[in-house]
Amino acid sequence: MDGKRKRPGGTMETRATKCRTMQLLHELGTSAKIIDAPYVEIMPELPLDKLPEDILRHICSFMPLKDAARAACVSHGFLRCWRHYPILIFNSETLGLIKRKLGLDAEEVPLYESAFRGNDKESHAVSKIDHIIKNHSGIGVKVLKLRLFPCPKISGAVIDRWLETVIKPGIKELSLEMSSCKKRTEYNFPCSVLSNKAGGGTIQSLFLYSCAFHPTVTLGCNSLTSLHLCEVHICGEELGQFLSNSFALERLVISDCNDIIQFKVPCRMQQLKYLEVTKCQMLQVIEIDAPKLSTFIYWDVGVQISLGDPLQVKYIRLMGYKQPNTVCYARTELPSIMPNVESLIVSSTDEVKQ
Amino acid sequence: MAAATDDAGDSNEMIRVVSSDGEHFEMPEAAANLSLVLRHMIEDDCADAAGIPLAVVAAKPLAKIVDYCTKHAAKSSGLTIEEAEELKRFDAEFIEVDTDMLYDLLVAADFMGVEGLSKLAVQRTADLIKGKTPEQNRETFGIVNDFTPEEEEEICKENEWAFQITKPPSRLC
Structure with a gap:
């Protein structure tokens, strides 16, 4: 190939550029000698499971959990892929709480809850999740989503164990959705799984629904870019401290968190671009210095707001709730607080009714 | 095939590639740039009239890949909603292939580093596996x-x- 090069001379450069291409091919997992090899026969036909393992793993990662598990029974190749399946999403379907027919015309039929007696549903779900998690510990799970709202009686110790087993450095996304049934015992999220030794250093997205989250003063996740807390018991001080230690945060959504009265972040949130604070009944103050904030969605015009100066917010959505003066506020007050607004959407059902 | 113009610096330059079984193909430079391997070969000045040899890609899948890249390069920036939908339709029809071709595309797209096509072929394969015993x-x-x-x-x-x-x-x- 070198003989055909257009660029005259410069053997060092030739070698250097060639090395780069070889390096690239190497990174792509292809033997570098291929490109210099003479023409070979057309690729022989291969059964699917003899594809290079990274392609096969890629294929498996595009399948839902249940299909990937079923494919594991096809051959050793698929079984290896299943063992490295990096996305563990447990929901009603994977837990077997929804009926699904096999075959090309797969259809989903909700399974009536009456089919389960007493704690059957929970023990059924626990044994399944236990089993899968046991076989996926230490392989570098990237996404863990536990949608446990159909099973309010799962014990906290069991969930602690799952989180501690799966969450290791390398995890990118964690989502834990608990039942919001008032009768159950509230689950207290174990903050130790967010320490740097566990998943704190690499986790990018965290979603907690209906549990308690009480981070210690020093806890923070320096890769976290998205945080969503819904119906979470956390007080304003704890949240402020956690955010100060999670300085990469770009997107923050807080809703139905009724322990928060004063939401103040002591440090500047350099990267924060999107802030949504809704349905926090007790909230009185929002105080964040977020110079890059461009979208702000909030709920209650009675809340005292300070988002730093100069303020770049361009898009605001104001969802007036039980406030008779939302529209008036949007017209008279907002322009002075946020001078750079380009788009403002106000909804105020109470005023429309009047 | 017509000889490629050997005019360096011309952004409309046609890039020649040669399949493992010796067939020659041509595509615009913008199309070739969708392949990581071809892009680096072009940057390294390895693209010439003789064509870039792709020793593990046979003519049949290569013809498909050239089609894919040419279509996607022509519609790469500033897509209208209609154009995006048309491209989606193109992809859907494009990947309606038999399993032999699907294997070839999986391997070739991975080897050539054509990300969009890799994803398309992987998704198609996953869809074929899903819901079966x-x-x-x-x-x-x-x-x-x-x-x-x-x-x-x-x-x-x-x-x-x-x-x-x-x-x-x-x-x-």
């Missing part, structure tokens, strides 16, 4: 069951839950 999948993709009967029993037992059409522990079995 292991036996149906072996048939569809020509896979030999390489488990011993003991191994097979063990793995099927382990993943029994994935076969359940519905299996609550007490009733409705």
